[in-house]
Amino acid sequence: MKRWLWAHFSAPLITLLLAAGLLPSAAMAQNKTTLEVDAALDLPVVAPLLAAFEQAHPEIEVSFQDQSTLEVDERARNASPAPDVVISSAMPWQMARVNDGLAQPLDSSAAREWPSWAKWRNEVFGFTFEPIVTVYRLDLARHMLPPQTHADLHTILNTHKDMLRGRVTTYSPSGSGIGYTLFQQDARYSPRFWDLVAALGAADVHLENSTQKMLEGLTDGRYWVGYNLLGSYAIQWARSHPELIVQIPQDYSLVMMRMAFIHRDAPNPEAARTFMNFLLSADGQQILAGETPLFSVLPDVVGPYTSQRLRDQVGERLYPIPIDASLLAFVDPMRRDVFMNRWRREIQILSP
Numbered sequence: 001m002k003r004w005l006w007a008h009f010s011a012p013l014i015t016l017l018l019a020a021g022l023l024p025s026a027a028m029a030q031n032k033t034t035l036e037v038d039a040a041l042d043l044p045v046v047a048p049l050l051a052a053f054e055q056a057h058p059e060i061e062v063s064f065q066d067q068s069t070l071e072v073d074e075r076a077r078n079a080s081p082a083p084d085v086v087i088s089s090a091m092p093w094q095m096a097r098v099n100d101g102l103a104q105p106l107d108s109s110a111a112r113e114w115p116s117w118a119k120w121r122n123e124v125f126g127f128t129f130e131p132i133v134t135v136y137r138l139d140l141a142r143h144m145l146p147p148q149t150h151a152d153l154h155t156i157l158n159t160h161k162d163m164l165r166g167r168v169t170t171y172s173p174s175g176s177g178i179g180y181t182l183f184q185q186d187a188r189y190s191p192r193f194w195d196l197v198a199a200l201g202a203a204d205v206h207l208e209n210s211t212q213k214m215l216e217g218l219t220d221g222r223y224w225v226g227y228n229l230l231g232s233y234a235i236q237w238a239r240s241h242p243e244l245i246v247q248i249p250q251d252y253s254l255v256m257m258r259m260a261f262i263h264r265d266a267p268n269p270e271a272a273r274t275f276m277n278f279l280l281s282a283d284g285q286q287i288l289a290g291e292t293p294l295f296s297v298l299p300d301v302v303g304p305y306t307s308q309r310l311r312d313q314v315g316e317r318l319y320p321i322p323i324d325a326s327l328l329a330f331v332d333p334m335r336r337d338v339f340m341n342r343w344r345r346e347i348q349i350l351s352p
Contacts, residue, residue, distance in 0.1 A: 032061045035271045038076065039087035040178070041258060044211070045236055048291035053278050054147035060271045068209065069093065069177035076102060083271040087228065087258055090177030091128075091321055092330035094259040098124045099328060103261035106273060110280040118257060118297050119324055126257030126323050127279045127290060129295040129307040131231035131314075132182055132248045135215070135238070140224040141245070142341040149251035150190055151229060157199035162205050167224040169214045173343055178256065179209070180227045183337065184330050185254050185321055188231070195345050200227070201347035208284040218244055230256065235293040248314060255320040258294070 043066045050062050065083070068320030069090035070090040076086045076097050085104075097103065104268050105111075111122045118126040131196035134153060136146050137312045147153040157164060171179025187193045200274050206223065208214045208305040217223040217243070219241050234246045260279060262272040282301060296306050311318055321327075322327070329335055 006253075007320065010107040032059060032062050033268050033271045034063050034067070035085065035268055036063050036081075036083045037085045037087065038065045038067060038083040038211045038273070039080075039085075040067060040070050040072045040089050041087055042066060042233060044090065044293055045232055045294065047273070049284065049287045049294075052283070052287045053275060056283070057274055058114050058280065060274060062119055062275070065136070066239040070175075073097065073177065076144040076263065083266050084223075084263060084266040084268050085260060085275055086263055089258050090181060090256065091126075091254055091259055091323065092181055092327040093177050094124055095120065095323070095325075096259065096331045098261055099325075102264050103347065104266070105266050106262060106276050107278075108109045108277050109246075110277045114280055117320070120325075124259050124261040124323070125258050125280060126232075127260040127278070127284075127297060128232070129247050129297050129310065129320065130258070130293075130312055131254050131277070131295070131318075132254040132256060133231040133234050134225065134227055135218055135229050135234050136245055136247065136250060137218055137221070137223075138243050138245065139221070146245065146247065147225070150196060151192065151247050151251060153225070154192060154196045154199050156225075157196075157203050161203055164224060166206070166223070168170060168200060168203045169208055169217055169223040169225075170200065170207055170226070170227040171214075174340060175207070175209040177350050178230070179331060180336075180339075181321070182256070183255060183343070184321070186228070187339075189252055189319060190260045191235070194342070198348070204248045205347070215241075228254075232293045248310075249281070250314070250317070252317045252319055253310075253314045255307075255318060257297070257320065257323065260324065295304075 027199060048096055050064060055063060069088050072088045073093045075083060075314045091280040105122045114125055134147055140146060143163060144156050147156055173183050173328040200351060214226045214229055217236045238244045238246050260276060262276055266272045285296040285298045288294045289301045289306045293305050299308055
């Protein structure tokens with residue numbers, strides 16, 4: 001997180017700052033371990049969790065690299081030196097890297113007691129519980145009933161096609177790992193999914209590679225409605241943008257989990273284990289539930305952002321993406337080609 005940049009100070013000033021206790025001593029600096037975390041996770045959202053970890057473990061300094069899902073996957077496979085911990089929302093890609101042997105197991109009580117549906121072989125762990133949402137501008141509500149379900153979105157795309165043309169956004173399945181994953185899950189749960197894709201294409205949907213880009217377009221008025229945004233980012237953003245409304249779909253709501261693993265070649269495996277155990281601890285999960293919109297997994301923590309509160313809202317229509325071997329099918333090249341060919345055929349736009 002925060003680092004002292006010694007080169008920016010003159011030698012006499014460093015001496016004075018050290019004497020005043022305003023800089024860490026050389027001994028303290030030398031004793032710190034730098035933990036390299038590669039993550040597809042926005043720093044402003046996760047900052048409270050990282051700050052709490054560094055406070056609990058002052059001997060470890062976190063170097064947090066916020067990247068796209070595809071960049072994180074590339075670095076997990078090829079970076080030298082490897083990152084210590086890999087975090088991503090692109091769940092099939094994370095499972096594939098673990099299946100490739102790039103993860104090392106976490107042997108701890110926290111890992112053994114973690115819910116079985118949120119881990120695989122004690123090597124990769126889902127530590128957040130994030131709903132997938134629709135976001136719309138208040139402008140839209142002045143002209144039509146805002147969509148509360150996927151079926152509602154399909155309806156307004158058909159009945160208000162001219163008004164919504166060019167004002168709808170969603171993920172690009174070719175430019176975003178999480179976007180591709182969410183569409184695959186939609187196709188699994190909704191028999192009308194491809195009808196919705198065709199309606200998006202007829203409305204000249206704009207495809208983006210991140211929730212952040214979609215939120216920026218919604219804020220500046222280019223878009224009126226966004227489909228399949230990450231709820232954690234949308235909730236955080238909407239706090240300071242009251243013109244945007246975040247809607248958890250009421251017919252069914254996908255839930256994505258950030259998956260984290262310790263890299264097989266982690267330069268600092270002990271620090272990585274300490275960090276992973278913190279993510280899975282009651283203390284770490286309490287930070288997620290109370291100070292971030294990432295939502296906790298553990299059922300016994302209390303706060304505004306918990307998996308139980310989501311279940312209370314949506315009930316049996318809450319569909320977490322399971323962490324199991326079925327995820328590997330989504331990165332199969334033949335299956336991906338079949339899906340993308342149909343996507344292009346149904347959406348009928350020059351999609352990236």
